[in-house]
Amino acid sequence: MSEFLELTVDKFTFRFATDRYYHPEGVWARPEGDGRVRIGLSDFAQQSGGDVAFAEVKPVGTVVAFGEEVASIETMKTDIVVPAPVSGTVAEVNPALEMTPEVISEDPYGEGWLAVIAATDWEADRAHLMDAQAYLERVREVAEEEMRKK
Amino acid sequence: MTEVYDVAILGAGPGGYVAALRAAQLGMRVALVEEARVGGTCLNVGCIPTKALVTATDLLARARRAAEYGVRIPEAAPDLEGMMAYQRAAVERLVGGVEQLLKEWKVTVVRGRGRLVRPDALAVADGAGGTTEVVVRHIILAPGSVMARPPIPGLDLPGVVTSTEALDVSTLPAHLIVIGGGVIGLEFACIYQALGSRVTVLEMMPNLLPGAADEAIAKRLAVVLRRRGMDIRTGATVQAVEEAEGGLRVRFTTAKGEEAVEGDRVLLATGRWPNTADLGLEEVGIRMNRRAIAVDEYLRTNVPNVWAIGDAVGGMMLAHKAMVDGRVAVENIAGQKRAVDYRSVPSAIFTSPEVAGVGLTEEQARQQGADVRVLQFPFSANPRAQILGETEGLVRIVCEAGSGRVLGVHMMGPHVTELIAEGALAVQTGATADDLAWTTHAHPTLTEAVLEAALGFQGATIHYHRKT
Known part of the structure; x- marks a missing residue:
């Protein structure tokens, strides 16, 4: 079971699973051994969208570089272009996304995972990712900036 | 009996009848040869009747959602006999309309099965042993297309239908299996699902609408149809249709291996072939491109003064493409030099x-x-x-x-x-x-x-x- 940090800004609460790493644009990456890295959207990223209508992940076999688009999430308000938090080859795509894409909103850290990537160099990519606490601080900055604009 | 015309057109489908009307507008004497009814596949067993069914089923689907809009429609339900009457009326109205236009423009409609007998003559058999010879300066071949029949065993079993029979919705199958996830297969899949049948679609290629739609759109359509309860299998190559208890079994192979699905009606919708057999084309020396008639960008065949248009020349097998072909061929006969330009031919697919x-x-x-x-x-x-x-x-x-x-x-x-x-x-x-x-x-x-x-x-x- 994952543990979570929480951040509340205004009337929104965001959760951060502590057992994984985060790309600054809100994609989490959790290594599972054998070079396999599972990825998904952070709670903050999925909340910034809206109800998920379609989630399109690049098919199994696609080679992606760190930062390159690996998925596109069409929500009611925005298209979230998901950058790969690790370089490698798409090994698995969450089959639940086609029929029940809302699982991304309901359980972004669990059943709402997007893909598993066979990483080419996890250690090198991990150096560019943040842990849960660092990502939480970044989200706090971004969220408070948006509050100030209102 | 022989008569001399400026142009004779073999086939009165959308390509042929549009060519005939345009030629008449330009002052030519026109003979339009047709063995069945004017309007061809499109008006009689294609575009028009299917769109009538789509209109009816769209209304049914919307009526079932009436409460969302604050309208009370207690029990919206299909009236299958009524739907057939509506479909037939739409067809009759349009066929009658085209007949009327041809009459007004003084196009001679020659009824019977035509063949090319010489580069300047068609022979038309009236079905009762008589033949009319139509001698012309120019001939436009517009014989259209027919349903493709792939070499799959079991296609002759009762319960296996093509699009023509599928237009008859007076009895509904509990489970319709559609072989072919192209335009025709999917339009019927949506119609039958809306009427209450369970539907499975088997498509050989990795995506629906292969060659007929942008891949991203085709993938999205598959997702939407699956969410509505349609069972869609892509990468599925059908091996055979067999009898099964209560109906038919379709065996197919996928990446996972051999699979099968059972239903009570099978719709074969694997495409259409140019209708070019037994028309005298080879005998007169018309060059072919496999089943299609070979033409240049002006729609000329290799035989001088013989032109070909529409589904018979392959390419996009669409009524509006045939109509444009008809206009191009006629204007070229009239002395213009217009090449076909298919860049902006749209495709319109009436799925839901x-x-x-x-x-x-x-x-x-x-x-x-x-x-x-x-x-x-x-x-x-x-x-x-x-x-x-x-x-x-x-x-x-x-x-x-x-x-x-x-x-x-x-x-x-x-x-x-x-x-x-x-x-x-x-x-x-x-x-x-x-x-x-x-x-x-x-x-x-x-x-x-x-x-x-x-x-x-x-x-x-x-x-x-x-x-x-």
């Missing part, structure tokens, strides 16, 4: 939701080496679509990255078969994304989805945000 497209798909544009940008906008963010309650769908504009020139427009969603006309105009006239973006589109209409997609070229889409 509808799909439409014109020009190059993203894959085609990339394959041609173009530096491509794809601009996208979902109907979920379009106010008119939200009011209609039909928000599943999107507009995709494929354009040149530098100039913004529109190479193709592809859509899925409400009424896109109508909306695509703007895309066809853009492709035909070389318009750019900025041209579309600075053309004011009425509000609130579905057309604004095209506007907003085009605004994406300058990163100026207003009502949707694509976060990168």
